[in-house]
Amino acid sequence: MKVTQVEFEVSAVKPAQYPDEVLPEIALAGRSNVGKSSLINCLIERKNLARTSSKPGKTQTINFYRINNQMFFADVPGYGFARVSKSIRAAWGKMMEAYFTERKSLKAVIQVVDLRHPPTADDQSMYQFLKYHQLPVVVVATKADKIPKGKWQKYLKVTKETLQIQPKDHLILFSAQTRQGKEELWHLIEEKLELKSPQ
Template sequence: MKVTKAEFIISAVGPDQYPDDALPEIALAGRSNVGKSSLINRMINRKNLARTSSTPGKTQHLNYYRINDSMYFVDFPGYGYAKVSKSQRQVWGSMIEKYLLERDTLKLVLLVIDLRHPPSKDDELMYDWLKHYDLPVCVVATKADKIPKSRWQKHMKIIKDALVMRPQDSFVMFSSEEGIGKDELWNQIMQHTGETENYHESMDTEGI
């Protein structure tokens, strides 16, 4: 995917603030500090559009990023961070649940998990919840560059087994540092947004 335009649109707190242009949306869910912002920046070839932070729990809204005027990345608040109050977590939970169940333009949820560690209980609960409502999921295992390639399959199996992953869901190993998995992830996204043909054309253009 050749990204020629990427822009931050809004930090939304409810449906009245969501964009109304009906573009397909790709949501990113994962625990705090798992690297969702870095993933977005790598996917769009920008360093700082999605703000990364050393303070987990910083994202408190649904952050919308419009890509090539053809789709949105929607970054969820990170879950599982203890210093966020219980009441705030409940507010986030309600906001995310409403979005996931009612947003017609949602095409795919990227469940972002650290490849180095087994999924947390929150990761398992999120995956189970998404599958209970039959939402399309791609599990993205970040920080692949931190593990020797010879151990990738072992760590991938640990994650798949812990989540009890359904065979119809895809799994992509990813590195924001080195770009591992970037093209594969774009391919998954394009399949769900109906732009596969344009994706392959852009790959040819880039000489990939």
């Protein structure tokens, strides 16, 4: 995908605030501080459109980005951060469940995990939730540049087995620093959305 136009569309906390225009949509979900914003910025070739925060759990809305007037990225709040209150976590859970179960234009979910660490119980719950609702999932293991190349397959095996990734779901090794996996991920996104790159 050649990204020629990107716009921040809206921040939303409820369905009434979602973009009205019906475009195919990809959601990005992951634990706080897992590298999700860096992944988005790498994909859209912008340095800081998706804000990276030094305070995990700061993003509390679903942020929509319009790409090439063809699709939306929906960046959902990070999950699994212990320092926010139970009431906030509960509100996030309800917001995310409403989005994932009711958004008709949602075509697939990119679940972001950190390659350096085995997926957490929250990561496992998220994957199981998405599969329960029959949503196509692409698991992206970020921060590959932090692991020696010779150990990539070992760490990917741990990720795959811990999440119990289903055969039809893809697992992509990714690094926002080196752009490892960027083209492969865009290819899958285009495939799932049946998009064609602008000429």
